[in-house]
Amino acid sequence: MTAEPILEVRDLSVSVPLSDGGRANVVRDVDFSISAGGTVGLVGESGSGKTMTSLAIMGLLPPGVRVESGQIRLLGEDLLLKSPRELQQIRGREIAMVMQDAMTALDPSYTVRGQLAPTLRQHRGLHGQELDAAVRTSLQQVHLPQAVARQYPHQLSGGMRQRVTGAIALAGSPRLLIADEPTTALDVTTQARYLQLLRELQRETGVALLLVTHDLLVVRHICQRVILMYSSEIVEEGPVGEVFEQPQHPYTRALIGAIPVLGETVSLQSIEGRAPDTAESIPGCRFEPRCAYARALCAERHPELTPRDPDARARCFGTGADGWIRS
Amino acid sequence: MIRAVLIRTGQALLGLFALTLLLFLLVRLTGDPAFFLTGPGATAADRARVRMELGLDQPLPIQYVTYIGNILQGDLGNSFRFGIPVSDLIQQRLPATLQMAGAAILVILLVAIPLGIYSAYLRGSFVDRTARFIAAFGQALPSFWLGILLILVFAVNLRILPSGGIGGLAHMILPTITLAVEPIARLTRLLRSSVLEELGSDYVTFHRMKGMPEPTVLWKHVLRNAGMTSLTFVGIMAVGLLTGSVLVETVFVWPGIGRLLVEGIEFRDFNVVQGVTLLIASAFISVNYLVDLLYMVLNPRMRVPVSQ
């Protein structure tokens, strides 16, 4: 891919306050980029740091949560160096986000139009008839009937609400759309339709997509690249096809192994144990206690992200240059 | 929604009913009503006459109906002390109370709203901690004591404000402040927690995500939703000022209905006591009812039923 990256995240670390007054990193040295029009999936279990990463990119970290270090470059400019006012102007226009629960994301006191129109007005400077037309187009784009415009959030189904938040997010024609667990609250059929919609929108608008989710299958469905996070770190990254064929990290392997396959009767493999508390700093590999391939080395030294061919990275001694894990 | 409105209306009417019943029974069952209703200077003959006039020998239910009938016609009996109908007395004194209550409401809103909102927005800051401390303090202050203290400082020692009575603007300052302190404390606290709750919701994050400027998020959206929860309180508070006025008017010798009530108690002018209590208590019930209705109307969730 030769396209200029839309987003470059370098060495990002995010910390949260602890009850005893100290701080702990929930995101450690995260480093990745997204190219224009690309689709990247950010996968991890709850607590892995993926949501914090996406919030950090938007500049919407909750009170108390801070970026400790790193750079977040959007179209070349470091967002972390920007003033709140500048950030506010970038949000919606260059980057937008769709959140997990559309019900709580939408303001209960306003109709759909009441939330869509102001955004269109603000980012595209439209008024009057042009504004009305834009509202119509917006709704059409997400395949919602025009009648929805006059309704309140509580009158809509879950799938429709998700589309509304999508329409609002795209109102400013952003270059990057972050979707945080957009399908978790939906049933399987609605999920499939929603993902299809996302793909369509990407084709139409050329927007880059960062899909944050815990569901590997969703990622396989529409993403080009996938990044896996575990306990605040990136453990593997690469093109979707390759990562699924030849996972370079035991965690990824285990996750893929845990996916039930239609037609096969196989006992479900779950991963023993639990992820370590992100506050804990561990000298060795953070996945070591649960890893089927772990050796003494893994508990003593912390593996770094090393390149895997041709276009991937992984954080594991076992699959690296002198590794002992065979596919 | 019609159903909800009807239920609420029924409740309000029931409350009014219970109120009148309570007052009625209070007089009839705690001793000789004629004694209450003729005042301390009456003779046995007076009382016998009253007994007959008021039909106190009739069975209780009939007495109650007559009683209600009188009230609905605006007849609250006569004051012994002044010899004129209680309703006239109330008409004379009510404006003074409304004047002070109105001024107090203004002060309360002007102080509590910004304080509550910024307290929440700047959570943990000096402004917030100070506001919370003041609010806690304000709720612990007995209003009658505060009034006396203010009189001591401003009227007795500094001599820049009058110690009581009605007059110009200067006479209104101390009583209004005294009346306003406790509601300000409560409203600030309520607004603060409502706003905090709103600020933590997903839709605020979503608004920010859209690139909405902070002032708009705060004043247009957060306030609107937080305001709805505070609306009920504002209604209660407004009427609560009427009961607060009982104490404040006593301290500042303000000629309103609060003081009328207290005087009525002092001089055992029972019709006055009953009349004013009925007035204030029914105002209470009515305002609560209206506020609830308003809330039902404004809340879109109630206005348009959830269709699925």
Add this chain to the structure above:
Amino acid sequence: MVMPSGPFGFSWRLFRFRSQTGFRGRLVPTLPLAFLALFIVAAIAAPWLTSYSPVRNDLINGMLPPAWVEGGSADYLLGTDRFGRDVLTRLIYGARVSFLVVVFSLAIAVVIGTGVGIVSGYVGGRTDAVLMRIVDIFLAVPPLLVALVVAVALGPSFRNLVLILGLLIWPNIARLIRGETLLLVRRDFVGYPRAIGVPTWSILLRHIVPNILPTLLVVATLEVANVILTEASLSFLGAGIPSPHASWGVMVDDGRALIATGWWIALFPGIAIVITVLAFNALGDWLRDRFDPKTRQVLS
């Protein structure tokens, strides 16, 4: 999930005072508790703390200012009132009055409120609806006003005051206890015994009551402030504790007319009221914060 051992297992955690981050830090609950202790000591040990009588007149020593003001005397630390009664003594006895009023009226309110609340929440259905209507009616009337009128009709006395206050406060308690009960009733540790046929009184006693205690404690503590302020207001107006007894409200009333010449008479009882109310409110808030995460932990 760890169930507490025995129904009161969780309440012992109260006694581990962990410091809180933030402004209040160690101040709460130590300071309010210290004051509460002082309050109770004053209330119970009043006759031993002061040799003066709170009600007997001593006109020769009337209107003496506090000891540190010119004209004052060390014999009467906070001065005397118009009748020569020592202000400090009356303050202490006033604490006793407030204490007794609080204890008795809360006792009434808690018994009625908890009873109604639990029954309403546990039984549900029409009983619940009816009881809650009654509660709503009680809550719809202004408490001070009703207390005033009733007190006047029945005559001011300790007994009447306590009854009135108790009757005015129970609805709020009932509402909150009902809420808690409703949450508990949905839990399996109530559902299973009910289904098996364990007698109701047993379920109530072993499962419901211990679990509503935290909320009850918080509500009761916060209502103390209400009781004290209402009693003071009523006494101030002459419809509460009758003169010449020493209630803080009565003292403020006494001092009111003499504010220009005897500022100490009204000042000190007011300060006492404010500090007491603040202490109880702070305590109640702290209890609420302590219990909230804990009860969620226990019940989740």
